[in-house]
Amino acid sequence: MNLKQNIVAQFGRPHGVLGQLAGFIMARRLSNIERNAWTLDLLDLESDDRLLELGFGPGIAIQLASEIIHDGLIVGVDHSETMLRQASKRNAGAIERGLVQLYLGTVATLPDFERPFNKICSANVVQFWSDPVAEYRRLHALLAPGGIIATTYMPRHGGATNADTREKGMEITSQLEIAGFSSITIEEKQMSPVSVVSVLGVKVGKAG
Numbered sequence: 001m002n003l004k005q006n007i008v009a010q011f012g013r014p015h016g017v018l019g020q021l022a023g024f025i026m027a028r029r030l031s032n033i034e035r036n037a038w039t040l041d042l043l044d045l046e047s048d049d050r051l052l053e054l055g056f057g058p059g060i061a062i063q064l065a066s067e068i069i070h071d072g073l074i075v076g077v078d079h080s081e082t083m084l085r086q087a088s089k090r091n092a093g094a095i096e097r098g099l100v101q102l103y104l105g106t107v108a109t110l111p112d113f114e115r116p117f118n119k120i121c122s123a124n125v126v127q128f129w130s131d132p133v134a135e136y137r138r139l140h141a142l143l144a145p146g147g148i149i150a151t152t153y154m155p156r157h158g159g160a161t162n163a164d165t166r167e168k169g170m171e172i173t174s175q176l177e178i179a180g181f182s183s184i185t186i187e188e189k190q191m192s193p194v195s196v197v198s199v200l201g202v203k204v205g206k207a208g
């Protein structure tokens with residue numbers, strides 16, 4: 001593998017020096033920031049939201065969310081220690097204020113929370129799950145009735161096309177349906193070199 005391939009191989013669980021570099025790239029690449037900001041826009045964040053992000057990486061979405069959410073809670077989970085360090089540094093002020101909580105681990109290892117979340121998001125994480133339906137079932141259990149989940153995905157492999165993006169969008173849709181989500185919608189945004197998709201689903205029930 002050449003250096004670029006070695007760095008790309010890091011994105012599923014960044015570690016060591018190359019993992020730090022991967023996090024550095026994710027935090028500075030404009031397309032990555034745009035993709036994260038778009039995901040949060042789709043969730044229409046409000047100041048008192050309780051947001052959970054899965055696979056926060058260097059913590060860009062957490063940082064953007066903390067500019068809007070002031071009275072709620074932002075929780076993130078990532079299984080990379082290297083990313084936990086970078087995201088903690090990036091969001092130190094909000095963590096100090098108690099607005100942001102970051103956990104090392106997976107959805108399955110999160111502690112219990114007093115109240116459920118009303119919004120859940122992930123950006124370019126779904127491709128690393130070995131059992132997406134099981135993951136969505138866990139997330140469904142953490143979401144309040146009426147709550148919404150957004151899964152964003154943009155193919156990063158060489159030669160990727162908009163057709164690859166759409167195919168993944170359909171795959172995510174059926175996984176969300178099997179896991180119990182309703183009112184599923186697919187949003188697509190043209191970016192370079194391919195489009196990005198975000199699939200949104202709702203947990204049935206009346207919002208509290």
Ligand SMILES: C[S@@+](CC[C@H](N)C(=O)[O-])C[C@H]1O[C@@H](n2cnc3c(N)ncnc32)[C@H](O)[C@@H]1O
Nearest residue numbers: 011012013055056057078079080083106123128
């Ligand atoms: C490609 S990076 C994306 C990071 C961030 N969402 C962004 O867009 O900048 C994928 C991240 O998800 C994390 N990840 C992958 N699978 C995970 C899982 N099952 N549980 C927790 N974190 C996971 C990786 O450690 C990595 O930080």
